[in-house]
Amino acid sequence: MRTLRALPTLWRIGVAETIAYRAEFIVWMLTTTIPLIMLALWTSVASEGPFQSYSSSDFVAYFLAVLIVRQLTSNWIAWQMFEDIRLGVLSMRLLRPIHPFWAYGISQAAALPFRSAIAVPVSLILLASSGAHAITTNALQIAMMIPSLALAWVISFGINFAIGSIGFWVTQAFAIGGVYFTLYTLLSGYLMPLAIMASKYPTLTKLTWATPFPSMLAIPVRLLTRNLATPEIARMLAIQAAWAAGSILIALAVWRRGLKHFEAVGG
Amino acid sequence: MMRYLRLVGIQLRVSAAQAMQYRANFLIEGAMSIVYIAMTLLPLGVLFGSRTHVAGWDLPSALIVMAYFIGVHAVIEGIVSPSLVDLVERIRNGAFDYVLLKPVDAQFMVSASRYEPWKIIDLMGAIGLAVYAFSLRGAPPAPADLAAGLLLFGAGVLATYSLWLVCAATAFWVVRLDNLVYLLGSIFDVARWPIQVFRGLWRIVFTFVIPVAVMTTFPAMALLGRGSARLTLATIGGALVMLAVARGVWRFAIRNYTSASS
Numbered sequence: 093m094r095t096l097r098a099l100p101t102l103w104r105i106g107v108a109e110t111i112a113y114r115a116e117f118i119v120w121m122l123t124t125t126i127p128l129i130m131l132a133l134w135t136s137v138a139s140e141g142p143f144q145s146y147s148s149s150d151f152v153a154y155f156l157a158v159l160i161v162r163q164l165t166s167n168w169i170a171w172q173m174f175e176d177i178r179l180g181v182l183s184m185r186l187l188r189p190i191h192p193f194w195a196y197g198i199s200q201a202a203a204l205p206f207r208s209a210i211a212v213p214v215s216l217i218l219l220a221s222s223g224a225h226a227i228t229t230n231a232l233q234i235a236m237m238i239p240s241l242a243l244a245w246v247i248s249f250g251i252n253f254a255i256g257s258i259g260f261w262v263t264q265a266f267a268i269g270g271v272y273f274t275l276y277t278l279l280s281g282y283l284m285p286l287a288i289m290a291s292k293y294p295t296l297t298k299l300t301w302a303t304p305f306p307s308m309l310a311i312p313v314r315l316l317t318r319n320l321a322t323p324e325i326a327r328m329l330a331i332q333a334a335w336a337a338g339s340i341l342i343a344l345a346v347w348r349r350g351l352k353h354f355e356a357v358g359g
Numbered sequence: 360m361m362r363y364l365r366l367v368g369i370q371l372r373v374s375a376a377q378a379m380q381y382r383a384n385f386l387i388e389g390a391m392s393i394v395y396i397a398m399t400l401l402p403l404g405v406l407f408g409s410r411t412h413v414a415g416w417d418l419p420s421a422l423i424v425m426a427y428f429i430g431v432h433a434v435i436e437g438i439v440s441p442s443l444v445d446l447v448e449r450i451r452n453g454a455f456d457y458v459l460l461k462p463v464d465a466q467f468m469v470s471a472s473r474y475e476p477w478k479i480i481d482l483m484g485a486i487g488l489a490v491y492a493f494s495l496r497g498a499p500p501a502p503a504d505l506a507a508g509l510l511l512f513g514a515g516v517l518a519t520y521s522l523w524l525v526c527a528a529t530a531f532w533v534v535r536l537d538n539l540v541y542l543l544g545s546i547f548d549v550a551r552w553p554i555q556v557f558r559g560l561w562r563i564v565f566t567f568v569i570p571v572a573v574m575t576t577f578p579a580m581a582l583l584g585r586g587s588a589r590l591t592l593a594t595i596g597g598a599l600v601m602l603a604v605a606r607g608v609w610r611f612a613i614r615n616y617t618s619a620s621s
Binding site: 119120122123125126129132133136137139143144267270271274275277278283284288289291292293 | 387388391394395398401402404405406408409410413414541542544545548549552556557558561
């Protein structure tokens, strides 16, 4: 109840932070432009003839969808937590009567309107102009994009929060963040559609579907770009929901164990 | 000059001592390097799994570009990045004053004052990859090409360093820039692909605006014997121009430093 009442204030703080650190915010946004480079790469490969089943405009639609999903679901809370733990700022956060899981979550969510204001119109115009026929026409699927994106956001935030909590044990945890990001880029369909990866590395792709990474990117993108049957849509959302619940549980468990190690460095 | 060399020696010793303090990191970093290289190769495997040639590059030659990418990345991450991350932090909290007070060029201090010796594993990985690529091709590089390739490796490192320095210099105006390293990483990521893969506007951007071609593609072409004297000279010239520009930007930026705390 107390958390609920604090929500609007936390939201306003998050918005103010985004505006105050706008340069950092823009740099973070620019780091999520890899899909555009991948788009250039794969369309030029496909211009010599379709690559497997993907034509040039399939790639355009795929990577623009990736860009939208990535902009709306990525967060970098792990990096902020490393900093807060290392510099002792966390002590202050712990004194507040709200679980940091909520506080961090809302501060990240507050940046979403800004990010969508920049990324979504541009991508939608590009999508409509050059990849329109490769987007789904199923109204149910388009409607299901909203819960799918929300679940992807929760998974991404939960995992980031868990990784950030590792900072309690290791002071230089940035390397772990790097490993996470490398895994994410390869296993989520960020660099190429997972269907393409499956043709060369079938076992690896099967393993990929057992990780949370496709739920963070590949599933929402699939909902937007492929026409799927209703049971398949339900199955995709169920996978995402399971991972969302799992990642919240893991995040809170790692946090609780890590907190016992907190030494309030410098604080 | 002697003083700088002595300084490098001392800092190397300190960094090595620090690295030896965390010996467990050797295993972690080693394992991570292997994972990193394997992951880097994955998209290449997919691409060449369905095509024998992409934009005139076959698998072994593309592996050479990848070896340059990993190699340049290792040198930059091992020598330049740690110091530049410190720079951003120091500008924010005002500790940069002490760097300026030291009787050596401040650019030297912020470019090479802390090292990450374990990155040598990545460098070995890059060399191993290059050897493997040449064994796939079935013929070792000609001695002249090898010399040109090594020389241009230096040019690639210089070009990358220049880009890093320019970006880090923006920290003088923008207060909080902890995430700079990730931005640089994602720009540099383009360099793992031969520049010919990109078309039209993209190729112009990656050749002249953000010259990733100078960092990996041109050196790889020289090593493969596909370059020419003109390309070699142009690459070296390009790297030197970038270095001069970076130096200029740095000197301009440093004049804007107002000291955060005092």
